[in-house]
Amino acid sequence: MVKEQLREVQSRVKEACLRAGRDPKEVTLIAVSKTKPVAMIQEAYEEGVRDFGENKVQEIVEKKAAMEDDIRWHMIGHLQRNKVKQVIDKAVLIHSVDSIRLAEQIQEEAEKKDLDVDILLEVNVAREESKYGFMLEEVLDAALAISKLSRVHIRGLMTIAPFVENSEENRKVFKKLFEFYVDMKSKNIDNVSMDVLSMGMSGDYEVAIEEGATMVRVGTSIFGSR
Numbered sequence: 001m002v003k004e005q006l007r008e009v010q011s012r013v014k015e016a017c018l019r020a021g022r023d024p025k026e027v028t029l030i031a032v033s034k035t036k037p038v039a040m041i042q043e044a045y046e047e048g049v050r051d052f053g054e055n056k057v058q059e060i061v062e063k064k065a066a067m068e069d070d071i072r073w074h075m076i077g078h079l080q081r082n083k084v085k086q087v088i089d090k091a092v093l094i095h096s097v098d099s100i101r102l103a104e105q106i107q108e109e110a111e112k113k114d115l116d117v118d119i120l121l122e123v124n125v126a127r128e129e130s131k132y133g134f135m136l137e138e139v140l141d142a143a144l145a146i147s148k149l150s151r152v153h154i155r156g157l158m159t160i161a162p163f164v165e166n167s168e169e170n171r172k173v174f175k176k177l178f179e180f181y182v183d184m185k186s187k188n189i190d191n192v193s194m195d196v197l198s199m200g201m202s203g204d205y206e207v208a209i210e211e212g213a214t215m216v217r218v219g220t221s222i223f224g225s226r
């Protein structure tokens with residue numbers, strides 16, 4: 001079942017790229033395997049998937065130990081400062097950096113482990129009270145502060161769009177973040193690159209791709225409901 005659903009998502013990703021005149025190689029599909037067993041991850045792995053997303057540090061630790069070494073694990077959920085040291089040597093990218101204090105903690109642990117850590121800044125584009133992330137107007141100052149941390153490398157931005165009935169309702173959210181991302185890129189801040197735009201989930205990844213996402217995080221449409 002995972003195989004069929006995965007293929008469906010992969011072909012929709014490709015079609016969305018073509019509609020938008022984009023090269024499908026520009027978009028990475030992250031299979032969000034949170035709460036799902038290793039057997040299902042294995043099925044996606046056998047289909048060639050190497051990027052998996054998890055929202056809990058404990059699950060990354062356990063699944064990484066159980067799975068092949070060439071998997072790239074993405075930390076996509078809210079990260080507590082006391083969990084940083086467990087995850088920085090296991091995740092290739094932390095999508096959910098939502099405070100300067102968290103970035104400082106990553107710097108501290110990265111120094112101890114002699115690591116460089118790639119992160120995205122999470123942005124609460126739609127200003128939802130229930131969501132983590134920087135407000136758009138806070139992102140530039142946060143990026144400037146975090147850029148001073150030698151072991152922490154901002155690679156781009158991430159957002160979790162509102163839950164909506166019709167994915168078209170989120171187009172404006174994705175457009176807004178894409179415009180901001182292009183603007184941030186043009187500032188050429190030292191130690192900040194803007195090559196990753198992580199946006200789009202099961203309900204709206206096609207719209208996100210049309211609006212410029214370079215990574216989409218898809219769980220339910222591949223692995224079924226949780």
Ligand SMILES: *Cc1c(COP(=O)(O)O)cnc(C)c1O
Nearest residue numbers: 032055076201202217218219220
């Ligand atoms: C769970 C989750 C996803 C995937 O959501 P689906 O709707 O199941 O595709 C994507 N991003 C984040 C941050 C998540 O926590």
